[in-house]
Amino acid sequence: MGEKKKVLLAPFDPVHDIGLKMIRRGLEEAGHETYLLPPDLPAEEIVQAIMDKEVDMVLISRTLGYGVAELLSRFADLVDAAGLRDKVTLGIGGMAIRPELAAELGFDAGFGPGTTVEEAVAFVEGREYKKDDAGVKKEKQDITSGYSYKFVNERLGEKLERVVDLIEQWVKDKTSPGVRRAVAREELWDVDRWRNREGNPEFDKEYPQLCGEQPKNFYLKGELHPKTRRFTREEVRALEEFLEETKQRIVLNKVQHTRERPVVFNQYGTGCPFMDIGHIKVSEAWGADGVVHFDPSWGARTEGFFDGFLTHQEDGTVITPANLNRIHAALEPSTLWQVRAHRGLNTPETVVLAGKIGADMTKINISYGSLSAGTDPERLTVDGYYAMRYAAKYNMPFDVVTNEELAGVPAHKAFAGMLIVATLGIRLGGRPILQPLFAYSPEAMIGEQMEDNYVDFNAAKIYALKSIIDAPIWPGAPIGFLTQTEDRVQSSMTTGLHACLAASLGVDAISIASSDEAYSGGPIAVPSRTDTLQAVQEGFRFFGSTGISPSDNARKWGEEMVVQIERVVDDVIKMGDFVQALYEGVLGTREEGAYPGRTGRGTVETSVD
Numbered sequence: 287m288g289e290k291k292k293v294l295l296a297p298f299d300p301v302h303d304i305g306l307k308m309i310r311r312g313l314e315e316a317g318h319e320t321y322l323l324p325p326d327l328p329a330e331e332i333v334q335a336i337m338d339k340e341v342d343m344v345l346i347s348r349t350l351g352y353g354v355a356e357l358l359s360r361f362a363d364l365v366d367a368a369g370l371r372d373k374v375t376l377g378i379g380g381m382a383i384r385p386e387l388a389a390e391l392g393f394d395a396g397f398g399p400g401t402t403v404e405e406a407v408a409f410v411e412g413r414e415y416k417k418d419d420a421g422v423k424k425e426k427q428d429i430t431s432g433y434s435y436k437f438v439n440e441r442l443g444e445k446l447e448r449v450v451d452l453i454e455q456w457v458k459d460k461t462s463p464g465v466r467r468a469v470a471r472e473e474l475w476d477v478d479r480w481r482n483r484e485g486n487p488e489f490d491k492e493y494p495q496l497c498g499e500q501p502k503n504f505y506l507k508g509e510l511h512p513k514t515r516r517f518t519r520e521e522v523r524a525l526e527e528f529l530e531e532t533k534q535r536i537v538l539n540k541v542q543h544t545r546e547r548p549v550v551f552n553q554y555g556t557g558c559p560f561m562d563i564g565h566i567k568v569s570e571a572w573g574a575d576g577v578v579h580f581d582p583s584w585g586a587r588t589e590g591f592f593d594g595f596l597t598h599q600e601d602g603t604v605i606t607p608a609n610l611n612r613i614h615a616a617l618e619p620s621t622l623w624q625v626r627a628h629r630g631l632n633t634p635e636t637v638v639l640a641g642k643i644g645a646d647m648t649k650i651n652i653s654y655g656s657l658s659a660g661t662d663p664e665r666l667t668v669d670g671y672y673a674m675r676y677a678a679k680y681n682m683p684f685d686v687v688t689n690e691e692l693a694g695v696p697a698h699k700a701f702a703g704m705l706i707v708a709t710l711g712i713r714l715g716g717r718p719i720l721q722p723l724f725a726y727s728p729e730a731m732i733g734e735q736m737e738d739n740y741v742d743f744n745a746a747k748i749y750a751l752k753s754i755i756d757a758p759i760w761p762g763a764p765i766g767f768l769t770q771t772e773d774r775v776q777s778s779m780t781t782g783l784h785a786c787l788a789a790s791l792g793v794d795a796i797s798i799a800s801s802d803e804a805y806s807g808g809p810i811a812v813p814s815r816t817d818t819l820q821a822v823q824e825g826f827r828f829f830g831s832t833g834i835s836p837s838d839n840a841r842k843w844g845e846e847m848v849v850q851i852e853r854v855v856d857d858v859i860k861m862g863d864f865v866q867a868l869y870e871g872v873l874g875t876r877e878e879g880a881y882p883g884r885t886g887r888g889t890v891e892t893s894v895d
Contacts, residue, residue: 291318291410294341296332297325298348298361305379305401306347312403313410329361333368343410346378346393355391362392377409422540424620426646427575429549429794430683430717430758439754439848445855446709453710453864457671461893462886463589464669467496468634468676477642480607497590498631504592511584511592513599517560522595525560529616532567538618541573541819543826548789550822551624551797553764555580556810557598559609563616568812572819576622576646578797579613581605586630587660587885591639605636610643622646627673628687629655631886633666634673641680648677648684649721650711653703653873657880658690663868665886671710678715685719685760686711692768693879694728697747698850703873705851706864708757719794722747724761724784726769728879735843740769741787742843745836748791749844750851761788762797770801774817777801782821789826790833798822 295310297303303325310320321339323332336344346361348354358378365371378388379397388396395409408415437443474489494505503509510516517525541550552569554562554577566577582602595608603609610625617623626649627636633655637648652670656663677684686707688700704720711718724744730736735743744761751759766784770777778801788796800814858867867873874880 291343292339292341293318293343293345293410294321294323294336294339295345296323296327298332298346298358300326303347306345309345309403309406312407316407316411318410329357329364332361333364333370336365336370336374337368341374343375343377345406346376348378348380358391422538424538424540424575426620426622427549429760430719433758434756435712437755442754442852442855445852445859446705449706449855449858449864450710450713452862453667453671456863456865457668459893460668461891462665462668462889463496464631465634465672467493467590468638468672470496471635471638472676475642481611498588500588501590501592510596514596514604517595517597521560525563529563536567536571536618538570538620539573541575541823541826544830545789545826547795548793549575549622549795551576551578551622551762551795552815552819553578553580553797553799555602557582557600557603559595559597559603559612562603562613565810565812565815566613566616568815569819570618570621572816573823574819576624579603579625581626585632589631591632591635605632605639607639607643610640614644624648629659629661631661631665633669634676637673637676637680637682641676641682645682648682649687650674650677650684650707651686651704652707653700653868654687654690656868656883657695657874658693660883661885662883662887664865664890667865668890670707674711674714674716683717683719684711685721687721687763688723689763690874690880691723691727691729692725694732695874695878695880696729697722698847699854699874701750701847702851702854705754706855706858719758719760720751721760721762722751723763723767724765724788725767740784741834742836742840744784744787745791745840746843746847748793749841750847753844753848758794760795760797761793764799765796774801774814778817778821781818782825785822786825786829787834790829
């Protein structure tokens, strides 16, 4: 600060003085001397105060209305007539005030809506105000940092370790086509050579032979999957121009208010990478901290990946090296990028490909993928095991989702499966993230745990997990799923409320979906994305660092959940075979909606190593 100024603040209005009070605080914090007059004084008394206080600056606030311009002009004339105009600087602020109007009325400066305290202080100090157009300074976060991954419930932890012993013993002499493709992708595919369009003859020769019919025909005959086509040169050029322009003008926002967590993820998977990139840039601009890549269902049932910059006519964007590479290049440096690999026949290879392209995170869950996502339990146990080893190698944390609860599987059974997989991941050197479902799930519908509120049963899940293991928690898939209606306002609000509950429970991340996608699965519209992000942001602003207080039911249900989880783990140990436990309903029965998948059945092979 330069010279200390004496500033008179005068609300030339019947009541409106809030803005001047805020400016006064800013001026005093900057070391200036201020005098705040009461509202609705006549112009003559304000002029007298200027003379009595011998001030350097006068800041007037006034809402424009009929005849007000004449009043303000007369005030400036009175200051001049009193011989003060050369001694004081006059500023005016208020609704509809503009610099041009202020000059016309005889003032030195005019400030309209959106004027900040910092801008007013800069005017008083006679320096140029430089508005920060760079937006929020964001850095990429590691949501697994600070966690020990030690079991709080040591007895249950020991039992989970025993199940992991069973899995490792079962997997040790097994492999699959998916694992062999992952090995080929890991050992033979060089991402830098691929980006430089250099040949990779050894990989090109071996890889098609490891694929199913469609990808094999793509590499040998040039045939694409139905409803899939390559982008044209014109489309690629348009994308590059769009990205160049967008990156120059994008201003990042922040969803969180005073809390740092939870980190907010937005999912994408429109089928078109160009559209995905547009949605990602919107999500980043409105505050999303990360984005999640969703692939189409047919991709999960296909042995092997295609290549090329491809667009697809259905939901879920095709995983190819070119698609992932384009999307990765479009991201802001602070944006976390997850490529999910938790289901299907390409699970381990997805992790390798995503790791080499530059993904930050992935998603792996043997239980959900084999009980509710269609993949054979035996096949996914082998593939999931190796996927977690690759996730550790590429330093990618992975969440373990419990979406089987959407089918009606009780939370304690879904959590038992999630904890078994997470414990295996820890054993293999990985950093798993627990992802319980926050939703009005079929279990809650049937059991009426949410008859009164949506708070207690969701809170019980967090209480239960935190009492078992010191690990990060990421409610999602997306948060509030099945609780929304088709109404965009309701859906956005519901997502926001679930997000605030998650924040008050101290979770590390949430994933949200646009209000249309959250209910129906699509189509995904940009206005719906911004609706949902704004609803979450407003909810975080409303609660700040305060919280939501669940009732006693939450603790009671959480404790019951832990007891039930341990019983399920005991049943798996008693059976002596994790894979068989998946087939036989220990982690979810057919009556509860868990159906062991068929895709990949009979493809597990004996390893030659």
